[in-house]
Amino acid sequence: MSMRGGRSVGGAARADYQALKEQNATAPQIPHLLRRILGLFAPHRTAIITTMVLVLVTAAVSVIPPLLVENAFDVGLFPERGGPNLTALGVIVAAMIALYVLSAGLGVWQTYLTATVGNSVMGALRVTLFQRLQSMELSFFARTKTGVIQSRLQNDVGGVANALTNTVSSVLGNTVNVIAAFVAMVLISWQLTIVALVLMPLLVLVQRRVGQVRARIAGQTQESLSDMTAITQEALSVSGVLLAKSFNRQDAETERYREANARQIGLQVKQSMSGQWFFALVNIFMSSIPAIVYLSAGLLITRGNVEITAGAIVAFTTVQSRLLFPLTSLMRVALDLQTSSALFARIFEYLDLKPAITESPDAIAVEQALGPLGSVRFEDVTFRYPDAAAETRPTLDAVSFTIAPGQFAAFVGPSGAGKTTVSYLVPRLYDASEGRVLFAGEDVKNLTQSSLISHIxxxxxxxxxxxxxxxxxxxxxxxxxxxxxxxxxxxxxxxxxxxxxxxxxxxxxxxxxxxxxxxxxxxxxxxxxxxxxxPAVIVLDEATSALDTLSERVVQRALDAAAEGRTTIAIAHRLSTIVDADVIFVVDGGRIVESGTHAELLTSGGVYSRMHHDQVAGHS
Structure with missing residues (x-):
């Protein structure tokens, strides 16, 4: 029952994973998400501190040139008496150029550090996620599309790359620039500063709403991308292509991909456009401020309330224009973080998965077990689907048997009887619901998983x-x-x-x-x-059932050689392959109903005898 048995066990859904059903509406809710995202940067404290220092220095340096503009006008170009003061103007210009060069050099160094930290964090996150998936039990992969898993590992982690590489420096640098520019504007004219920033709270509120919309769309986009990855993985594998060609379904597969692609395009356009009206509003507002400042300065000067020089107005508008880029960048970062939060939530959702099969803290190696190596024993083992109703018949029901070291034991029975489940429980690919599975005289739950599988x-x-x-x-x-x-x-x-x-x-x-x-x-x-x-034990799960008669004979000879001197557990459909078995267990309805040698079971007239008769009759 290799195929049916494998699918039935693998199809068992665990209640722990109900949240993993693909949803198109919202991202999963992860507690303390921001704290966990920040925790990803913990191993890179030194580089981050260095980056912060560079950002602070760069921000401080970049604010000085605009302040020199006022001196360039009022001292260098238009002094109170006489013509331009070229000496003073030359010093000011040289200082401005030197500061620009220094700022550019510091920026390159800063970019290198942020790129190194961001990509290191992203790489570590990808490896951690891969490692967690490797630790999951077999049933998780049996019920989850490979393409969906690949999308989480590649697309979701890749989707947060910008947030990981640029967020720290961008937030810190732009925040410092905004504060410095604000201070400079206040020093030049606090009245004009009020005029320039009066509508900023409204923009912050609009930005927050736009970010929520973008986060929702980002979640939908990644779900759509998962679907496309799954379709690609299924349809473009050798097996998928062969199946499509066999049934002339190439056009249907292309149409399926086209529909998924159309949805992805729509969501990408939606995501791209979701913030554009907001940033258009920001640009209009920020670009209009100089004109408003000129008008306000004119009113203030006309009323005689404030003395404002031409140099002060030029310096103020220069500083204000320098406020536009960092302020807009901060808003974009805020939007990116809100968008990335949906992707981080999807990543942490997988990182938070708990394997159903775990190793006991005091587990011992197989070599430390007291029983003989190669012995296998089931003691009243029952296995059922974790979410199956109480009245549902278990796959295995109170099964007990013993296989001695070096013995060739075969399991036969109708499809769906539970034979393959036996072979899954021995290497602990699944855990028994009740009873004990013993290997070398020790409960497999008390053995280290690596040592157990090394002997199978x-x-x-x-x-x-x-x-x-x-x-x-x-x-x-x-x-x-x-x-x-x-x-x-x-x-x-x-x-x-x-x-x-x-x-x-x-x-x-x-x-x-x-x-x-x-x-x-x-x-x-x-x-x-x-x-x-x-290994000490070999499990043969219908290893020849898919082969033709000639290939089966060749492979069977290889299997006979492999079984020599080892404990062998054979799950068989063709009874001709196990006639020489030391013991044959007949499984029906999740129970062992007969056991014995081939000759003994033939003479008993039971299930095995009828199966043998049917197979012989089918080949006659």
Missing amino acids: GIVSQETYLFHATIAENLRYAKPEATDAELEAAARSANIHDTIASFPDGYATVVGERGYRLSGGEKQRIAIARVLLKD
Whole structure:
């Protein structure tokens, strides 16, 4: 029941993950989100402090030239007596140019630090997210589209890149610039400053509302991008292309992608335009201020309330114009942060996932277990879907059996009986709901996961090979393996001569999922990979059910060699492959209904006998 069993177990939805259902309306709610985002920068305190100092110095330096403008006018160009004072003007101009050069140099250094910190944080975030996903149990991946996971890892993390790389320096630098410009404006004329900034509170309120809208659209955009990534991953894989071509569905797949793409385009346009009217309003307001300042200065001078020189007015408008860029940048950063908050929430949602299968703090290695290595025992094991109703029949119901070291044990039964679930519980890919699974005499929950899986080799019906060379695929089991060890494992799996016949030998690239190889060749390479691992227990999950008769015989010989001297747990559909098993367990309705040797079960006239009769009759 490899396929049905695998899907049924993998399809079990856990209540812990209900929040992970794809939603198009809002981003997930993450407590203390801002604090957690700031916590990402903690390992880079020194670089951030240096950046802050540079920003402060740069801001201070950049504010001085506008203040020199007043002196350039009133002292250099238009002194109280006589013509222009070229000496004073030359000193002022030289000072302004020197300050511009210094400011530019400090800006380059600052950019380098912020880029280094931002990209380091983003890289660490991506690795942390990948590591968390690696720790999740098998059922999580069985019910979550690969494309959706890839989108979280790539698109969401990439989407916050700007916030990570530019936020600290931009917020600090622009804040200092705004404050410095404000102080300079007040020093020049506090009356004109009031006129220039009177409408700023209104802009802040509008900006906040726009940010909320952009955050909602950003969440929808990323969900749409996840859908597109999932479609791409499914439709453009070798299996997906083969399926589409087999059913002449290429146009349908293109249309599915076109519809998802159209939605993505609409959301991107919406996101781009959501803040444009706001910034247009800001630009109109900021650009109009000089004209308003001229008018206000004229009124003040006319009424005789204030003495304002031409140099003061020019200096004020110069400072005010320098206020436009940092102020607009601050508002853009605020909008970007509100937008990025939706992406950060999606990232932290995955980072907060809790694996259903965890290791006990006092777990021991298999080598420390008191029982014999290779022994497997089930004690009243029951397994059911975590969210299944109480009245639902469990997949396994109070199953008990013992497999001795070196024994060949086979599990047979109707599809959906629970056979594959047995093979999942031994390496602790899933945990039993009730009862105990023992390996080497110790409950698997008390063993370290790394040591447990190091002693178990799995050969499944669906062989997975990487798009790499045969040697690289084999060394996945043992990276330090020598060429001689590779050849020995391949010979044991009855695949060495086939590999040697390829022009590139072990350097042959197998293609995506091994599509350049036949089913039997892929399966024997998978067996060789397990043999290279040299486990004490081998699990064969219908390893030959998808092969033709000739390939099955070749692979079966390889499996027989692999099983020699090891405990073997075989999940079988074809009874001809397990007639020599030391013990055969017949599973039906989640229970073991019969057990014995092939000969004993044939004479019993039970479920096994009927299955054997049906298979023989089907081949006659």
